[in-house]
Amino acid sequence: MDLMDKGLLVVLSAPAGCGKDTVLAELKKQDENIKQSISMTTRLPREGEQNGVDYYFTTVEDFEKNIKENGFLEYVKYGVNYYGTPKKAIEEMLDTGKSVVLKIEVEGAGNVRKLYPEAISIFIMPPSLSELSRRLKNRGTETEEDINRRLKIAETEIQRAKEYKYIVINDDVQTCVNDILAILKAEHLKYDNMKNTINEIINN
Amino acid sequence: MDLMDKGLLVVLSAPAGCGKDTVLAELKKQDENIKQSISMTTRLPREGEQNGVDYYFTTVEDFEKNIKENGFLEYVKYGVNYYGTPKKAIEEMLDTGKSVVLKIEVEGAGNVRKLYPEAISIFIMPPSLSELSRRLKNRGTETEEDINRRLKIAETEIQRAKEYKYIVINDDVQTCVNDILAILKAEHLKYDNMKNTINEIINN
Numbered sequence: 001m002d003l004m005d006k007g008l009l010v011v012l013s014a015p016a017g018c019g020k021d022t023v024l025a026e027l028k029k030q031d032e033n034i035k036q037s038i039s040m041t042t043r044l045p046r047e048g049e050q051n052g053v054d055y056y057f058t059t060v061e062d063f064e065k066n067i068k069e070n071g072f073l074e075y076v077k078y079g080v081n082y083y084g085t086p087k088k089a090i091e092e093m094l095d096t097g098k099s100v101v102l103k104i105e106v107e108g109a110g111n112v113r114k115l116y117p118e119a120i121s122i123f124i125m126p127p128s129l130s131e132l133s134r135r136l137k138n139r140g141t142e143t144e145e146d147i148n149r150r151l152k153i154a155e156t157e158i159q160r161a162k163e164y165k166y167i168v169i170n171d172d173v174q175t176c177v178n179d180i181l182a183i184l185k186a187e188h189l190k191y192d193n194m195k196n197t198i199n200e201i202i203n204n
Numbered sequence: 205m206d207l208m209d210k211g212l213l214v215v216l217s218a219p220a221g222c223g224k225d226t227v228l229a230e231l232k233k234q235d236e237n238i239k240q241s242i243s244m245t246t247r248l249p250r251e252g253e254q255n256g257v258d259y260y261f262t263t264v265e266d267f268e269k270n271i272k273e274n275g276f277l278e279y280v281k282y283g284v285n286y287y288g289t290p291k292k293a294i295e296e297m298l299d300t301g302k303s304v305v306l307k308i309e310v311e312g313a314g315n316v317r318k319l320y321p322e323a324i325s326i327f328i329m330p331p332s333l334s335e336l337s338r339r340l341k342n343r344g345t346e347t348e349e350d351i352n353r354r355l356k357i358a359e360t361e362i363q364r365a366k367e368y369k370y371i372v373i374n375d376d377v378q379t380c381v382n383d384i385l386a387i388l389k390a391e392h393l394k395y396d397n398m399k400n401t402i403n404e405i406i407n408n
Contacts, residue, residue, distance in 0.1 A: 128408035167398040179393055186390035189383055194371040202362060204332035
């Protein structure tokens with residue numbers, strides 16, 4: 001990896017129940033050059049949550065100052081609390097050649113793509129809708145009605161898969177992780193990401 | 205691979221001495237879904253060459269009929285002999301989900317990209333020009349003058365690397381093969397190549 005140029009900005013989305021968190025945890029474990037972006041929020045830390053690990057916790061005043069200074073890739077306000085993706089931390093990681101994964105909703109993903117057209121967007125799909133239904137039921141934490149509502153949302157989100165550059169299927173976690181690692185490797189090998197390397201080859 | 209859609213058309217180029225043939229042989233060995241296109245020629249078979257394996261051997265009359273019928277992806281005439289890449293065999297392989305690799309010169313690669321903008325073009329580079337020089341000298345089959353001429357050509361070809369979508373470096377053969385396999389996997393995972401799969405997911 002020593003010859004690699006700048007890191008890649010990766011947008012990762014998936015309907016609920018597609019194992020996005022497990023896949024992302026494995027990705028980070030298997031490639032130390034993959035980092036996840038940490039969101040900033042004005043809500044209070046929950047028990048066990050650490051500043052700079054789970055979130056950057058801050059005040060409404062500071063958050064709104066950041067908004068004015070154009071410091072967020074995207075942000076939303078849920079109720080009284082702000083949640084945002086700070087640009088600076090991401091750009092610092094990209095500059096050191098790390099790839100940064102943004103775990104983001106279908107809606108937010110579109111906004112990031114507008115700002116960063118070079119972002120690599122990946123949509124995780126279930127192997128089938130019936131399997132997704134089975135997984136949601138197995139969680140055992142939701143009512144039949146909730147599950148049906150989630151399945152409807154999943155169907156709507158899957159219709160928007162075409163907005164993503166790559167589609168991976170999470171049937172087996174390791175296969176899904178390998179697919180994403182292949183995507184990142186291929187993206188690193190694109191001409192635009194190899195310019196520094198090519199210059200080294202010509203001058204050596 | 206059972207869910208895969210149509211195969212990929214891959215254009216592979218490299219300056220002399222970059223190990224293109226070794227890499228291609230390994231690729232085919234390690235993934236049975238990768239096939240190499242077989243050229244058609246009007247020259248006579250050399251000892252040991254087999255029709256349908258090394259080349260499709262044919263007559264000038266038949267070759268020129270094929271040209272008129274727009275049957276070649278590209279063709280050239282060296283001296284009195286024609287060499288061409290027949291479209292039909294390639295399209296048959298692509299339809300069955302095989303990826304077809306065209307080993308082709310920088311010049312010819314541009315023509316294929318014009319005809320098939322969806323072709324995946326990969327340029328193999330040496331780890332450095334000094335290493336390329338060392339490899340050409342180690343062959344021991346050419347004069348100092350020939351080697352210098354080849355190095356000059358290699359430099360000119362490397363300047364055209366920007367016409368290719370992907371750049372891979374052949375320092376270690378297996379690493380180079382893994383890079384190309386990752387590129388092909390990533391290309392298969394692009395939304396446009398996953399449409400049939402997505403339909404299956406939605407309908408199951």
